Amino acid sequence: MISSELAFAAVLAISVGSIAPAISIGLIGSKASEAIGRNPDAASKIQTSMILAIAFAEAIAIYALVIALILLFVVA
Numbered sequence: 001m002i003s004s005e006l007a008f009a010a011v012l013a014i015s016v017g018s019i020a021p022a023i024s025i026g027l028i029g030s031k032a033s034e035a036i037g038r039n040p041d042a043a044s045k046i047q048t049s050m051i052l053a054i055a056f057a058e059a060i061a062i063y064a065l066v067i068a069l070i071l072l073f074v075v076a
Helices: 003-039 040-073
Strands: none
Touching: 003 040
16 A cells, blocks of 8 residues: 555656656757757757757656656555
């Protein structure tokens, strides 16, 4: 049986841990679109850097998910 404190900690970990990556992915996409709009010839370099930055930001959300799952299934 999972206690309410543990469930709240897991919910808090995944919610806070996914807000920042979501905002950063939106900003990365926005700035990359602006940069490609200003200099279309550099689109391939910008796109490569954008995809790499998005992958790193998404990894933070995955780490938060792992922490939440550890709280729910290992600590309980």
